[in-house]
Amino acid sequence: MSIVAVAGPEPEEAPMTTCFVIAPIGNEHAPDGSPELLAFEENLEIYEKVILPACARHGIVPVRADGIADSGEITEQICRHVLQDDIVIADLTGGNANVTYEIGIRHLTGKPIIHIGEHGQLPFDLSLVRTIMFKRSRNGLVKARRDLESALEGALHNGFEPLTPARILFGLPAAVPLPAAEAEPDDPEAPGLIDRFARVEEQMVAMVETTEAIAGFMTAITESALQIGPVMERASQPGVPMSAWLPAMTELGKAMAEPATGLREACTRFAGQMVEMDAAAQTAFDVIAAMPPEQRTGSPTGFLEQMVSIAESTHEVVGVLGEVEVGMRWLAKMSRELRAPGRDISAAVKQVSGAMARIADWERQARALI
Structure with missing residues (x-):
């Protein structure tokens, strides 16, 4: 920015x-x-x-x-x-x-x-x-x-x-009755193949932006922990009472609150984008699978390589998220000040982890077609 x-x-x-x-x-x-x-x-x-x-x-x-x-x-x-x-x-x-x-x-x-x-x-x-x-x-x-x-x-x-x-x-006036909507057994405006391919490309851009936001929030959380490291180190010296930890925990909880909330919201947005993209991606896989291998060069191959790249980067993000969550679970047991950001981080991990089955399926299909 x-x-x-x-x-x-x-x-x-x-x-x-x-x-x-x-x-x-x-x-x-x-x-x-x-x-x-x-x-x-x-x-x-x-x-x-x-x-x-x-x-x-x-x-x-x-x-x-x-x-x-x-x-x-x-x-x-x-x-x-x-x-x-x-x-x-x-x-x-x-x-x-x-x-x-x-x-x-x-x-x-x-x-x-x-x-x-x-x-x-x-x-x-x-x-x-x-x-x-x-x-x-x-x-x-x-x-x-x-x-x-x-x-x-x-x-x-x-x-x-x-x-x-x-x-x-x-005490508001009565509403004017609205006519009942007629049932539509079929959807004449359902997206076509080109519409779905375009939607995949659009969602790829949005997902990359969201993934970058997730990485940014994780960096902020990690930096918050590093900044109060010296305070925690002094509190852990021999002979120092446990009460010396309290200011550090309070400071850390405040520093992590905003990025942890942002991380949860970004991961929820990512999960929503994943679901929206899935139907279009599956259609794209079906179309490419029906092509003879020699005709998959160019845009189809580029699409498949993008799907593999998304899968690899997401696996990396999930791995880091998991490490952050494990650390937060340990810290949350030490102080109640860290429970709120800890719950936000756990919710974030749950949202992204729930999408991993789809991502793994995309990667499997893409690698099989490349």
Whole structure:
């Protein structure tokens, strides 16, 4: 980033848009074949393939209940997100009781809430509220993601009409009824092959920028630890009481707080970009695989080499992230001042690690086709 001298204070950065995702989380540790595990896998699919990439397109970092890093009573934290976040995205699929309760609370605030739900799985009481409906198919999820991108665009820039509970509570006039949207069994605007190749190239650039941001935050975290090294060294001298560590831990916690939060947000953005890029990348692999080997020179080979390069650089980033997390786990046990940045770093590692299966698959396919 270049630094330019100006006559006056620098403009403040716009605050990041907060977004909470209401969804039936399920239980990832439930027995195989159980309803709880099925609910977890189905709703994780919607989060990864629809919600996360749609939010990433607008620079939004969505938070689910199982991704809240703060300590404390989980119910209170969820209520605060539901009441205070700028935008709420609610997955109504299955009519989960907790989801319905949280949606009701949000409706009273008059703040933006976007409903999504699977065809045939919408609870009756909410079926008249405008909802992004989707089919659990490849094209269906792509369309849902695009519709959610448009809905987020509207919520961010065009305002949001409060729903009936908020209108009554705040004494607002009744809304004009809107015609029901017609179902679209097929998507005539689904991207073609050239569109997908172009999207891959665009996402590659975005992912490189995000990876550089991740590396920058990790460097800042490491430098924070090095800067207070002398203080920690003096505190570790023989005969020095353990209380001498406290100022160093407090200073280190403050220094790491901002880069650790930035690292978590960048890794969440990276995971969203990864999901969005995956469908286009798989199509590109299929097209190149259908080509005779002698016709893969030029752009196809360049694409494959780029995918291998992305995989190699990401493996390196994940390795460094893992080392930083291990160090933070040790430090967090020494002082509560380091627990908050430690949780942010752990969440960051979890986001990037979850994307590694896709990256490994890209590398495998690319190397096989080169």
